[in-house]
Amino acid sequence: MAKSKYEYVKEFETDDRMLRNVYVLVRIDGKGFHKFSQTHDFAKPNDVRGINLMNHAARCVMHELDDILLAFGESDEYSFLFRKSTDLYQRREAKIVSTVVSLFTSAYVYYWNDYFTDLKRPLYPPVFDGRAVLYPSEVEVKDYFAWRQADTHINNLFNTSFWALVEEGGLTPKAAEARLCGTDSKDKNEMLFTEFSTNYSKLPAMYRKGSVLLREQIPKDADKDAIIPTLPETLPGSKSAKVIPAPGLQSGPDPISEPASEAPSGQSTPISLDSPIVVQETVMQENSSNSSSEGKKRSIDANEAEQQDVEEGPAAKKEAPAFKRMKKGVVIDHIDIIGEKFWTGRGAYILAPEKKKKLRS
Numbered sequence: 257m258a259k260s261k262y263e264y265v266k267e268f269e270t271d272d273r274m275l276r277n278v279y280v281l282v283r284i285d286g287k288g289f290h291k292f293s294q295t296h297d298f299a300k301p302n303d304v305r306g307i308n309l310m311n312h313a314a315r316c317v318m319h320e321l322d323d324i325l326l327a328f329g330e331s332d333e334y335s336f337l338f339r340k341s342t343d344l345y346q347r348r349e350a351k352i353v354s355t356v357v358s359l360f361t362s363a364y365v366y367y368w369n370d371y372f373t374d375l376k377r378p379l380y381p382p383v384f385d386g387r388a389v390l391y392p393s394e395v396e397v398k399d400y401f402a403w404r405q406a407d408t409h410i411n412n413l414f415n416t417s418f419w420a421l422v423e424e425g426g427l428t429p430k431a432a433e434a435r436l437c438g439t440d441s442k443d444k445n446e447m448l449f450t451e452f453s454t455n456y457s458k459l460p461a462m463y464r465k466g467s468v469l470l471r472e473q474i475p476k477d478a479d480k481d482a483i484i485p486t487l488p489e490t491l492p493g494s495k496s497a498k499v500i501p502a503p504g505l506q507s508g509p510d511p512i513s514e515p516a517s518e519a520p521s522g523q524s525t526p527i528s529l530d531s532p533i534v535v536q537e538t539v540m541q542e543n544s545s546n547s548s549s550e551g552k553k554r555s556i557d558a559n560e561a562e563q564q565d566v567e568e569g570p571a572a573k574k575e576a577p578a579f580k581r582m583k584k585g586v587v588i589d590h591i592d593i594i595g596e597k598f599w600t601g602r603g604a605y606i607l608a609p610e611k612k613k614k615l616r617s
């Protein structure tokens with residue numbers, strides 16, 4: 257076909273294909289969410305409706321883009337890690353970033369009323385920006401997520417202390433800030449406990465640790481939304497996310513070891529691991545009469561499970577609950593991703609070596 261005389265303008269486009277064989281990390285962040293949260297009367301310091309809506313929007317992104325292995329969200333931001341060998345849009349940066357941002361933002365607005373049930377739609381359109389960062393090795397990927405989760409911890413402890421002083425203690429914001437100036441984590445924990453009877457480590461893990469989206473095995477017949485558990489105290493009354501208030505999801509005693517002194521934002525802080533909430537096992541327990549043994553079957557692969565159903569026959573099938581038939585799904589949890597325990601455990605699949613794929617020439 258003959259080219260039009262105007263077609264030469266295409267030559268002005270820049271080639272923004274990102275380097276191959278490195279991890280692609282896309283982070284989105286709400287623009288002016290300080291004002292947005294005030295305008296929409298978000299609870300301070302954490303609005304459970306807002307957090308669950310962010311989580312829902314992030315899930316939509318993961319459902320759409322299979323190459324995302326892991327996502328982490330806190331406050332008004334979400335990070336998405338793509339597998340090293342992703343060939344999505346031939347790794348063109350603008351296409352990838354704009355797709356993530358656009359899908360996230362439209363889902364945020366689309367599902368708004370499921371969470372903010374008394375307001376049909378946001379009072380003005382929320383805006384998110386996005387960027388892509390390339391990480392050459394597993395070391396930087398782990399440190400990246402440690403950085404974001406340490407940030408969650410530091411900000412949340414500060415905000416919890418700040419709003420306790422203002423809302424319960426009657427201090428002005430300025431006085432509260434002055435009171436917290438120079439304090440470390442231990443001081444804040446102590447203040448919350450002695451002055452406001454708040455045991456910080458017992459606050460919902462979703463506030464303290466952020467939200468982690470993983471790809472794991474889920475029951476084959478599970479509705480992709482139904483598998484998303486939420487802390488009982490965070491039930492948003494969502495219509496689209498059928499929340500399972502699983503018994504194992506209460507925020508129990510949580511021996512998080514606080515950093516000795518406040519690290520500046522951006523510096524990894526040694527936070528110890530507590531017992532993670534194992535979502536899959538919780539779901540299984542709900543369906544199972546023998547929870548402890550059934551819980552161990554969480555790693556059964558979909559084909560393997562179907563095969564077992566066939567081999568074991570109808571008698572075995574009667575005893576075996578339906579969830580033996582598994583598929584990969586997106587699950588949400590609020591666990592420590594700082595430290596090796598996560599990366600060698602539930603997160604092991606994320607950094608596992610990929611099968612060699614022929615690269616496009």
Ligand SMILES: Nc1nc2c(ncn2[C@@H]2O[C@H](COP(=O)(O)OP(=O)(O)OP(=O)(O)O)[C@@H](O)[C@H]2O)c(=O)[nH]1
Nearest residue numbers: 286287288289290293298299300301302303331332
């Ligand atoms: N009250 C309340 N505020 C929240 C919540 N989540 C996020 N925010 C607000 O969103 C802000 C997010 O921080 P930033 O991204 O640094 O602030 P921003 O106003 O979005 O600024 P830019 O990202 O630079 O545009 C927080 O400082 C809070 O003011 C929430 O659950 N409750």
Ligand SMILES: [Mg+2]
Nearest residue numbers: 285286287332
């Ligand atoms: Mg922001």
